[in-house]
Amino acid sequence: MTGTVDRAFRAALYADDDTALDTGASLLAADPATDAELARRGAEFVAQAWRRGWQPADVVRIVRRELDDTHVRLATALIRAQAGDDRPRGPRWTAQLAQLSEAEEADGNTPRPDRFTHATAVLELYRLLLRLPALEPLEEPREPRREHRGDARMLGRIRALLAKAEATGYPEEAEALTAKAQELMARHSVDEALLDARAPAKDTPGACRIGVEPPYEQAKAVLLDAVATANHCRAVWNEPFAFSTVVGFEGDLAAVELLYTSLLVQAQSAMATAEAAQRAGGRKRTKTFRQSFLAAYAHRVGDRLRAAAEAPVTVDLLPVLASREVAVTDRMEQMFPQTTTTRLRGVSDEAGWTEGARAADRAQVGNRPRLSPRPE
Incomplete structure (x- = not known):
């Protein structure tokens, strides 16, 4: 069986033409005894991806982008199967595996x-x-991150506010809910900083990848x-693989993921409304309109x-x-x-830019409150 798998791999994995792929697939299809070895080799490929710096969500994202749903299901099953033999990798990794489990159950x-x-x-x-x-x-x-009292409750409140902002059909309500969420994020971030400054062993910065998908x-x-900078983080975009590393x-990384996702949902909802209004006025909307809309939205937000982020805080907080x-x-460095x-391309539709800026005004996140350190 190992020899059959090796011959199939030599034929198919190192060439791009369909004939080579058909040859390899024919060898495997004709020999059911290769199934176990094929699964074992797949687990090795997954482990190799981890050694190269990839994470479960990254692999699924690139498979979805380059191939199709069948391959996504195969990748998900491989990752879950390999996880049992893998070393512990931390809560963010565990959360990604849990999301894959939910997706696999839905495709069961x-x-x-x-x-x-x-x-x-x-x-x-x-x-x-x-x-x-x-x-x-x-x-x-x-070492596992110290869970400060109120972390889960605070993030739960932020999630609830942003979910309501995404669901409401009233721009003014969405603005107020998003502003309140950003206010809680600011308070949470400063409280975390103060608690960390007093801790015997301080936390160190981490990083996560967030998908930035076309179009x-x-x-x-x-x-x-913009969201990362406002929440004391730095973002680096990897265009070829459709993600940014934040x-x-x-605590700030969690806030960035929440707020970015919410603002993107609000932007796309507002863009659909703006396009409908443009069509009702007899004007055809194009890809350039949507690109300009989202560019203006991002710029204005x-x-x-x-x-x-520049709103004043007390002098005591500045060193922390x-x-x-x-x-x-x-x-980051x-x-x-x-x-x-890089420069934004394709931003040339004036109506799209105007509507995007208006949508950003409705989705404004408010100013950070004036904060002072917690008493000892």
Whole structure:
């Protein structure tokens, strides 16, 4: 069986043509005894991806982008199967595995195709996994993060506010709910900083990857960068693999994920409404309209978030916040010693820009409150 798998791999994994793929799939389909060895090799490819810096959500994202749902299901099953033999990797990794479990259960009734079709999909997936390049490692701290009292409750309140902001059909209500959520994020971040400053062993900055999917990924990356900066984090966009790496302290990383997701949902809802109004006025909307809309939305939200971040805090807080900012910058520069800037392309529709800016005004997040340290 090992020899059959080796011959199939030599035929299919190192060539891009369909004939080679068909040859490899035919060898596997004709020999049912290869199934166990094929699964074992898949687990090796997954483990190799982890050694190259990839994480479960990253692999699923790139498989979904490059292949199709069949391959996503295969990748999910491989990752879950390999997890039992893997070392513990931290809570963020565990949460990604849990999300994969939920997705696999939802797809549990999908029938398995014939052996040749299945073998073809497996080889296509393995070929992609084999060619994954190395990424910056996102190792989680060896010691588990200290859970400060109120963490879960605070983040639960923020999630609830943002969910309501996404669901409401009233712009003014969405504005008020999002503003309150950002206020809680600011308070939570400063409280975390103060508690960490007093702790015997201080937390260190971590990092996570957040998907920045096409279309209009440039504007989305700008929006994520604005949200990250406002919440004491730094973001570096990887365009080829459709994600940004966000560096910061754990509580701030969670806030960035929540707020970015919410603002993106609100932006897309507002864009659909704006397009409907444009069509009702007899004007055809295009891809350029949507690109300009999201670019303006990201730019305007960024202005408001920067204003919120620059709101004054008490003098006592400045050294604490400054030391954490230095720590985040140092970690980012260690991970990414060389970065470049890029310019937004395709922003030429005046109506799209105007409507996007208006939508950002309705989704404003308010100013940060004036905060002072907690009493001892």
